Amino acid sequence: MARIQLQQAWIVGLLLLLLIQSLQPSNCEMGSSSRISSISSGTADGTEEWGYTDVRPGAHMFWWLYYSKIILQTDVPLVLWIQGGPGASGVGFGNFQEVGPLTTDLEPRESTWLNVAHLLFVDNPVGTGFSYVDNTSLLSRNNDDATADLLAFLWEFFQIHEALRTAPFYIVAESYGGKFASQLGVALQRKRISSTLDFNFQGIALGDTWISPIDFLFAWGPLLKSFSEIDEAGNNVLLRFAQAAEKEMMKGNFTNATLIWADMEEAVLDLTDNVDFYNLLQHETSSDLSFYGTSLEKTAARHLRVTQTTNLTQVMNGPVRKKLGIIPSTVSWSQSSGAVFGAFFGDFMKDTISQVDELLALNVNLTIYSGxxxxxxxxxxxxxxxxxxxxxxLTSFNKAHRSPLYCSEGGKTAAFIKKHKNLTFYWIMDAGHMVPTDNPCMALKMLKMITGQSTENVKVQAG
Structure with missing residues (x-):
């Protein structure tokens, strides 16, 4: 633990440096004289729309809507994609790297989720991607802030898009986005129960989500050991980090716990020769890591899942920016928002297990999937x-039968599924953190099942 104590002050200094660099006006600020009110635009054929919504005075959230070309049904679902980080861009990563109509090479994606639903991407929290704030004091600082902004955005979105109010509405979240989605879902379901919700909220899917950080820290050592990435001595090193973080959390020192998490990730890299946090079968190279200047920048960027995305940055600030036509000149899409990540530093290690519990108690259809x-x-x-x-x-869920799923008849096992009442769990094979990228066929099939568009016969039985 001496190593942790000695490094904390050093990491705080790096964090402050990162925040100073990230809070420059060219990245996420705009003076009040250049303030943009809520505006929108779109393609001539009406298949895409995008715009800014002022979720608070001076806080401008960017969104991008794609309409599905499905013509065989009238009740096409609408999926809101919430990215992680905090500070990763859904408009960029989720859209161009995972489920949108085009790849980062701007080529058609066969496995796009538009084959199943309309897609709505947001750059959340404000300050992420193309979203921006007039003053850095307006950045969200915790889950409550981010949830309030998302609620404000959705209220305004459905006021403008009346035709989509009856569409079955689903939220799919990845990584840290699960913390936003779980609390947002509770708020929406409460409004639905009180008959104050004017759109058709149907369910939430949490994909490889950061719901309870401390549980992941305790799981890393045994998992890495089972994959021959570390030995028992390495496992003990990582266990001490997890225990130290838990101790700080029990005292309410969540910022200290986040600092220990940052130290622990560096220890994992040291012990494993830079294992890829997003795919255990791969290792990062020195060139992958050299793009970022400081240790903390590497840690933040890694959690934002932004390694090896230089091409995406060029695409977002080049042809995409030109197409959109409404991005202020002082706003630049970046690979990671250090400002947003830093603003959430004290909230980072807090869990939202109670919100997941409430989702289930409120009878929300909840899907959890894991690569x-x-x-x-x-x-x-x-x-x-x-x-x-x-x-x-929960006991009945644990006893429920787990069934295999396949992407094609006679194909290899692509996933396993367990379902009880309003909770469904998918174990996705051959996939890491970004399931739609690693196993696009199964991810698309899963979405069809979530939205009730698959005839898959899944056997469900108690123990």
């Missing part, structure tokens, strides 16, 4: 926080 090769939000950690739920049906 088997993910480390950062590994399946073992996900199962650990799942077992902490106070949901009355």
């Amino acid at each position: 088997q090769l993910d480390l950062i939000c590994c399946t073992a950690g996900t199962d650990a926080w799942l077992q902490k739920l106070k949901w009355a049906e």
Whole structure:
């Protein structure tokens, strides 16, 4: 633990430096004289729309809507994609790297989720991607702030898009986005129950989400050891980090716990020769890591899942920016928002298990999915926080039958599924942190099942 104590002051200094660099006006600020009111634009054929919504005075959230070309049904679902980080751009990563109509090479993506639903991407929290604030004091600082902004955005979005109010509305979240989505879902369901919700909220999917950080920290050591990445001595080193973080959390010192998490990630890299946190079968190279100047920048960027995305940055600030036509000249899309990440530093290690419990108690259709090769939000950690739920049906869920799923008849096993009441869990094979990128066929099939568009016959039985 001496190493942790000695490094904390050093890391604080790096954090402050990162924040100073990230809070320059060219990245996420705009003077009041250049303030843009809520505006929108779109393609001539009406298949895409995008714009800014002022979720608070001086806080401008960017969104991008794609309409599905499905013509065989009238009740096409609408999926809101919430990215992680905090500070990763859904408009960039989720859109061009995972489920949108085009790849980062601006070529058509066969596995786009537009084959199943309309897609809505947001750059959340404000300060992320093309979203911006007039003053850095307006950045969200915690989950409550971010949830309030998302609620404000959705209210305005559905006021403008009346035709989409009846569309089955689903939220799909990845990584840190799960913390936003779980609290947002509770707020929406409460409004639905009180008959004050004017759109058709149907469910939430949490994909490799950072719901309970401490459970992942405790899971990393045993998982890495099982993959021959570390030995028992290395496992003990990582265990001490997790215990130290837990001790700080129990005291309410969540900022200190975040600092220990940052130290722990560096220790993982040292012990494993730079294992890829997003795919246990791969290792990062020195060139992957050299793009970032400081240790903390590497840690933040890694959690934002932005390694090896230089081409995406060029695409977003080049042809995409030109196409959109409404991005202020002082706003630049970046690979990671250090400002947003730093603003959430004290909230980072807090969990939202209670919100997941409430989602289930409020009868929200909840899906959890996990890529088997993910480390950062590994399946073992996900199962650990799942077992902490106070949901009355948890024992029955644990006893439910787990069935295999296939992408094609006669193909290899692509996933396993377990379902009980309003909770469904998918174990996704051959996938790391970004499931739609690593196993696009299964991800698309899963979405069809979530939205009720698949005829898959899944056997469900109690123990």
